Amino acid sequence: MSGQQRTRVDTVFDGIFDLILSGEIPLGGVVNEATLAERFKVSRGPVREAVKALQGRGLIVKEPYFKARVVDLDVKDMIEIFQLRESVEGMSVKLATRAMSDESMNRLLHDFEQAGGNGRVLDLHVRIAKECGNRRIESLLCDELYYLLRLYRARSGSTPGRHDNASAEHWQILRGMKSRDAELAESLMRAHIARATAALQRLLDTDTANANAPAPAQPRRERKESEA
Amino acid sequence: MSGQQRTRVDTVFDGIFDLILSGEIPLGGVVNEATLAERFKVSRGPVREAVKALQGRGLIVKEPYFKARVVDLDVKDMIEIFQLRESVEGMSVKLATRAMSDESMNRLLHDFEQAGGNGRVLDLHVRIAKECGNRRIESLLCDELYYLLRLYRARSGSTPGRHDNASAEHWQILRGMKSRDAELAESLMRAHIARATAALQRLLDTDTANANAPAPAQPRRERKESEA
DNA sequence: GGCTGTAAAAGTGTCAACACTATCAGCCAT
DNA sequence: ATGGCTGATAGTGTTGACACTTTTACAGCC
Numbered sequence: 463m464s465g466q467q468r469t470r471v472d473t474v475f476d477g478i479f480d481l482i483l484s485g486e487i488p489l490g491g492v493v494n495e496a497t498l499a500e501r502f503k504v505s506r507g508p509v510r511e512a513v514k515a516l517q518g519r520g521l522i523v524k525e526p527y528f529k530a531r532v533v534d535l536d537v538k539d540m541i542e543i544f545q546l547r548e549s550v551e552g553m554s555v556k557l558a559t560r561a562m563s564d565e566s567m568n569r570l571l572h573d574f575e576q577a578g579g580n581g582r583v584l585d586l587h588v589r590i591a592k593e594c595g596n597r598r599i600e601s602l603l604c605d606e607l608y609y610l611l612r613l614y615r616a617r618s619g620s621t622p623g624r625h626d627n628a629s630a631e632h633w634q635i636l637r638g639m640k641s642r643d644a645e646l647a648e649s650l651m652r653a654h655i656a657r658a659t660a661a662l663q664r665l666l667d668t669d670t671a672n673a674n675a676p677a678p679a680q681p682r683r684e685r686k687e688s689e690a
Numbered sequence: 691m692s693g694q695q696r697t698r699v700d701t702v703f704d705g706i707f708d709l710i711l712s713g714e715i716p717l718g719g720v721v722n723e724a725t726l727a728e729r730f731k732v733s734r735g736p737v738r739e740a741v742k743a744l745q746g747r748g749l750i751v752k753e754p755y756f757k758a759r760v761v762d763l764d765v766k767d768m769i770e771i772f773q774l775r776e777s778v779e780g781m782s783v784k785l786a787t788r789a790m791s792d793e794s795m796n797r798l799l800h801d802f803e804q805a806g807g808n809g810r811v812l813d814l815h816v817r818i819a820k821e822c823g824n825r826r827i828e829s830l831l832c833d834e835l836y837y838l839l840r841l842y843r844a845r846s847g848s849t850p851g852r853h854d855n856a857s858a859e860h861w862q863i864l865r866g867m868k869s870r871d872a873e874l875a876e877s878l879m880r881a882h883i884a885r886a887t888a889a890l891q892r893l894l895d896t897d898t899a900n901a902n903a904p905a906p907a908q909p910r911r912e913r914k915e916s917e918a
Numbered sequence: 919g920g921c922t923g924t925a926a927a928a929g930t931g932t933c934a935a936c937a938c939t940a941t942c943a944g945c946c947a948t
Numbered sequence: 949a950t951g952g953c954t955g956a957t958a959g960t961g962t963t964g965a966c967a968c969t970t971t972t973a974c975a976g977c978c
Binding site: 494495496510526527528529530 | 958959960961
Binding site: 468469472507510511514515517518519526527539542543545546548549550552553557596597598599602 | 696697700735738739742743745746747754755767770771773774776777778780781785824825826827830
């Protein structure tokens with residue numbers, strides 16, 4: 463009675479996803495149905511459905527009869543995502559602070575003492591989202607936004623100079639959660655993400671300033687997808 | 691050639707969507723590919739892709755080799771959606787208050803003076819989401835959550851006794867926006883939605899209380915996935 | 919009579935071929 | 949030579965048929 467039947471669509475979905483995350487298909491790159499079908503040894507049908515699903519998840523953009531392309535994330539997109547995260551993750555940590563059992567809380571704290579800030583930055587955010595008890599918020603954060611974040615960071619490293627502060631802010635949030643002060647934890651989380659947003663905003667400002675003066679910015683011409 | 695090419699998948703997508711909204715396919719009802727294909731005079735391929743898209747948007751749930759079903763929203767789902775809305779719409783109105791031009795703001799106020807609270811309740815929320823300048827938030831609210839709300843309300847009328855209060859709260863929010871107090875508008879919006887959430891919570895409590903005590907005939911539910 | 923195993927039916931998953939649309943190269947007129 | 953037109957080419961949209969899985973019905977057995 464094991465449920466997961468893993469149809470070919472799922473396989474192709476994960477396959478394309480990996481190709482995008484690994485950068486084999488670059489951001490903004492073309493997604494060719496026939497090529498992918500041959501690569502995964504399936505017909506074009508499953509590929510089409512997988513692409514449709516990726517499209518629904520926002521990783522691929524496409525218009526009828528036009529080539530599908532991987533989403534091309536710029537700083538402006540990231541700011542929009544961070545504004546959304548600021549609100550949703552605030553709620554996420556508030557709900558988690560109220561919903562988590564004492565043992566879950568202790569386990570969370572223990573894991574992060576162990577890691578000592580080594581783990582990837584998103585780990586705490588994922589962990590909180592999974593504990594908040596609201597499946598829709600969990601899905602929004604874990605299944606949609608965090609993938610886009612990973613995609614963006616894979617291309618252009620996370621904003622410099624943030625990492626040291628971020629770790630301290632994470633510990634503040636954890637302390638707020640431990641003391642069961644849901645509103646405090648929410649405020650801290652929102653401030654935490656708002657600071658990152660501000661960093662992105664500064665990056666955008668300098669970028670546009672640079673883009674205005676020298677103006678070598680070639681419009682992104684079609685990037686050929688290199689086949690392996 | 692400028693207009694969207696409207697492929698058959700889009701047509702079928704909208705068609706199924708209308709069938710769900712109109713209740714012709716009830717909540718939790720089965721979505722049969724062959725039947726729909728014949729109804730819309732197309733092959734099963736476009737139907738499959740449309741169903742996949744609906745699935746990505748959360749209106750249809752489905753496991754491999756099992757029949758696809760329209761999502762069955764209960765009060766608990768609605769509470770989760772409202773918790774999400776409380777955070778996101780707070781951000782939405784905050785951003786809109788800052789981003790809207792004076793003329794947009796005046797037009798908004800004028801339209802709602804004209805309507806005098808007649809318009810459907812969601813109109814103001816939609817309007818604000820479309821003005822917030824963050825396309826991702828706009829899409830989340832308008833393209834995902836509001837459809838689910840309409841679906842739920844179509845089945846079980848909105849929580850009674852709320853409408854009169856809601857109108858007053860809407861005007862408060864509008865006044866906050868007009869005075870360009872983004873934080874105030876955010877607080878008012880969050881409180882506005884939190885009150886609706888609380889009403890849903892009370893509904894859930896009485897429901898479960900009733901379900902526990904009398905223990906009436908077995909719910910004739912067809913196989914529903916049970917979550918832990 | 920109730921239960922189990924098996925076969926038919928219904929429904930979903932996949933495929934390969936065909937139809938339609940956009941893109942690009944080359945040709946003609948200006 | 950330049951700009952627009954016209955075919956060839958590549959890629960997407962659609963289809964009907966076939967393979968696999970689940971569900972249902974029925975016969976045999978306890």
